[in-house]
Amino acid sequence: MKITPTDLGLAARVVHVSKSFGIGQGAVVALSDVSIGIRRGQFTAIMGPSGSGKSTLMHIMAGLDTPTSGEAWLGDTQITALDDTALTRLRRRRIGFVFQSFNLVPTLSARDNILLPFELDGRTPTADEQGWINTLCDTLRITDRLTHRPHELSGGQQQRVAIARALATRPDLVFADEPTGNLDSRTGREVLALLAEACSKFGQSIAMVTHDPVAASYADRVLILADGKVVHELGPSTPEQISGYMLAMDRAS
Numbered sequence: 001m002k003i004t005p006t007d008l009g010l011a012a013r014v015v016h017v018s019k020s021f022g023i024g025q026g027a028v029v030a031l032s033d034v035s036i037g038i039r040r041g042q043f044t045a046i047m048g049p050s051g052s053g054k055s056t057l058m059h060i061m062a063g064l065d066t067p068t069s070g071e072a073w074l075g076d077t078q079i080t081a082l083d084d085t086a087l088t089r090l091r092r093r094r095i096g097f098v099f100q101s102f103n104l105v106p107t108l109s110a111r112d113n114i115l116l117p118f119e120l121d122g123r124t125p126t127a128d129e130q131g132w133i134n135t136l137c138d139t140l141r142i143t144d145r146l147t148h149r150p151h152e153l154s155g156g157q158q159q160r161v162a163i164a165r166a167l168a169t170r171p172d173l174v175f176a177d178e179p180t181g182n183l184d185s186r187t188g189r190e191v192l193a194l195l196a197e198a199c200s201k202f203g204q205s206i207a208m209v210t211h212d213p214v215a216a217s218y219a220d221r222v223l224i225l226a227d228g229k230v231v232h233e234l235g236p237s238t239p240e241q242i243s244g245y246m247l248a249m250d251r252a253s
């Protein structure tokens with residue numbers, strides 16, 4: 001795949017990215033010459049067997065780790081060229097994160113957790129941003145829970161607060177790492193439907209790492225990694241189609 005830095009329509013991309021851990025005989029190649037783009041306004045799932053390089057790819061795209069070679073871009077910013085201070089600022093302003101373990105601050109109310117990205121940036125939301133946060137809270141059905149602390153909320157409610165926090169600054173890209181891993185299947189499906197809606201209704205770009213074919217079936221596009229390479233790409237697919245493909249891949253290896 002040829003991806004140029006001027007490629008519009010991409011929220012983020014990596015170009016010829018390789019990543020090795022360690023040196024010499026003991027070196028592990030986690031990513032091998034990967035070039036992919038995450039399309040704007042789309043829900044992209046990244047799947048693959050354990051150890052295939054999913055987390056490494058996500059960390060490089062989010063500027064949490066550096067590649068051994070190649071480039072990572074967020075929009076028109078080459079993040080592999082930024083120093084630590086600029087990277088921290090970029091992550092705070094232009095990237096949102098949703099984790100399996102929710103990662104809310106236990107001493108803060110749901111509202112203050114959602115406002116944390118603004119607080120860390122040393123500012124309060126503008127009237128327009130506050131309007132967006134209100135819309136998010138209504139859509140995520142947490143408006144009547146905003147004064148509660150995380151331990152007073154169910155797992156599904158905590159994850160919906162985490163999604164509101166990730167989307168509050170209208171980031172260029174939201175990374176979701178197994179966002180339904182700690183939720184029961186019904187609550188998990190609800191969270192996935194909300195993530196899909198954030199893309200289809202609000203134009204958010206989301207990249208989600210998952211092992212779960214049901215989770216990936218909510219995505220517009222599924223990238224499949226094996227041994228540090230992108231080996232396949234699926235369009236919108238059913239869980240059965242995705243698990244069928246993963247099984248066939250297992251048998252072939």
Ligand SMILES: Nc1ncnc2c1ncn2[C@@H]1O[C@H](COP(=O)(O)OP(=O)(O)OP(=O)(O)O)[C@@H](O)[C@H]1O
Binds near residue numbers: 022049050055057
């Ligand atoms: N800090 C590290 N030091 C050494 N090796 C590492 C490090 N991080 C990852 N690796 C190796 O790189 C490869 C890819 O790891 P990665 O965590 O990206 O895989 P993954 O697809 O996310 O796996 P999982 O689904 O199990 O989380 C693995 O072989 C892993 O052992």
